Amino acid sequence: MTEHDRIPVTVVGLGSMGSALAEAFIGAGHPTTVWNRTPSKGAPLVAKGAVQPPALDAAIAASPLVIACLTTYESTIEALEPAAGALEGRALVTLNSGSPAGAREMAAWALAHGARHLDGAIKNVPSAVGAEDTLLYYGGDGGVFDEFAPTLRVMGGDTVYLGPDPDLAALYEMAVGGTLLPALVGFFQGAAALQARGLTAASMVRFSVKWFEMINSVLPVFAEEIDRGDYSAPGSSVNLFLAGAAHDEELGREADLDMEWHKPFHELLRRAVDAGYGDHSVSALTEVLKKNSPASARSIQAVR
Known part of the structure; x- marks a missing residue:
C-alpha cells in the first residue's frame, strides 16, 4: 500500500473491537481519527498516533470513510444522530450486532442523511483483527466496497462482499451465529x-x-x-x-x-x-x- 492509498479513516465506538480496528488502521499507516462517548477510551490510541477531536461531527468530517463499531443498530443511530449532518457524502460502514430488520432500518437512516452505507460483520475476536484469515463480510452499497476494499482488508484479509441488499451481513451473521x-x-x-x-x-x-x-x-x-x-x-x-x-x-x-x-x-x-x-x-x-x-x-x- 502506497502513501497515496492510505485513506483517512474514522472509527466511532472504542470498545474492545472498535479499539482493535482503530489500532489496525494506525498500524497500517492510515490517518486515523477516533471518537467515543467516554474520551478516556481513546487515550491509548492517541498515544499510538490517532487523533481524537472532542466533537463527533469533527471526527466524522475528518475522513471519507467512517467505521461505526457499537453494540446494536439502535445504539449506532443514537450515537450518530447528533452529528448526522456531517455524514453527507461519506461512506458509513456499520459493524454491530442486530437483526436483518435492524440493518434495513440502519441503511434507510444513513441514506436519509446522505451517507453511502455498507453494513458488515466481523467473524472473529478483537485479537484476530488484521489477520489474513479473519473474515468480514458486507452487504449494501457495492460502490463503497469497491472503492474502499483495500482499506477494509486492513481489518481482516478474508473480506467478502455478499451483495447489494443492506441486510445481507446481518442475515448471514444470525444464520451462522445460531x-x-x-x-x-x-x-x-x-x-x-x-x-x-x-x-x-x-x-x-x-x-x-x-x-x-x-x-x-x-x-x-x-x-x-x-x-x-x-x-x-x-x-x-x-x-x-x-x-x-x-x-x-x-x-x-x-x-x-x-x-x-x-x-x-x-x-x-x-x-x-x-x-x-x-x-x-x-x-x-x-x-x-x-x-x-x-x-x-x-x-x-x-x-x-
Missing part, C-alpha cells in the same frame, strides 16, 4: 460432567476440538442435502439422534446436571419423526423448523 450458543452450552455441560468426576475441563479440550472438526467436515454434506431437499440417504438419521435423548437424561442424573436445555431439541427430533423423517438425515430438521412447510404442519398436527 450455532454458537448451543455449541458452547454443550461444551459447558461436558465440563460440568467431568468436574462431577473430579476431572478438569481442560482435559476435554483436545477431544472437543476434534469433534468440532468432524462437524466442520459434514456441514457441506448437510448443506447439499438441504439445498436439494433430499434427506433420504442419511449418514446420521433423526431416529439415531432421538435415541440419544435417553443417554442425555442418564448423564444428567449421574452427574447431577440441569438438562432442561435439551428438551426443545428432543421435541424437535420427535416432531421430525412425526413428520415422517425418522429414517432420514438429521438435516431434515431444517424442514421442521420452517413454520409454513408441509413437514412442520404434519409434525404439529401429530403433536395435537
Whole structure:
C-alpha cells in the first residue's frame, strides 16, 4: 500500500473491537481519527498516533470513510444522530450486532442523511483483527466496497462482499451465529460432567476440538442435502439422534446436571419423526423448523 492509498479513516465506538480496528488502521499507516462517548477510551490510541477531536461531527468530517463499531443498530443511530449532518457524502460502514430488520432500518437512516452505507460483520475476536484469515463480510452499497476494499482488508484479509441488499451481513451473521450458543452450552455441560468426576475441563479440550472438526467436515454434506431437499440417504438419521435423548437424561442424573436445555431439541427430533423423517438425515430438521412447510404442519398436527 502506497502513501497515496492510505485513506483517512474514522472509527466511532472504542470498545474492545472498535479499539482493535482503530489500532489496525494506525498500524497500517492510515490517518486515523477516533471518537467515543467516554474520551478516556481513546487515550491509548492517541498515544499510538490517532487523533481524537472532542466533537463527533469533527471526527466524522475528518475522513471519507467512517467505521461505526457499537453494540446494536439502535445504539449506532443514537450515537450518530447528533452529528448526522456531517455524514453527507461519506461512506458509513456499520459493524454491530442486530437483526436483518435492524440493518434495513440502519441503511434507510444513513441514506436519509446522505451517507453511502455498507453494513458488515466481523467473524472473529478483537485479537484476530488484521489477520489474513479473519473474515468480514458486507452487504449494501457495492460502490463503497469497491472503492474502499483495500482499506477494509486492513481489518481482516478474508473480506467478502455478499451483495447489494443492506441486510445481507446481518442475515448471514444470525444464520451462522445460531450455532454458537448451543455449541458452547454443550461444551459447558461436558465440563460440568467431568468436574462431577473430579476431572478438569481442560482435559476435554483436545477431544472437543476434534469433534468440532468432524462437524466442520459434514456441514457441506448437510448443506447439499438441504439445498436439494433430499434427506433420504442419511449418514446420521433423526431416529439415531432421538435415541440419544435417553443417554442425555442418564448423564444428567449421574452427574447431577440441569438438562432442561435439551428438551426443545428432543421435541424437535420427535416432531421430525412425526413428520415422517425418522429414517432420514438429521438435516431434515431444517424442514421442521420452517413454520409454513408441509413437514412442520404434519409434525404439529401429530403433536395435537
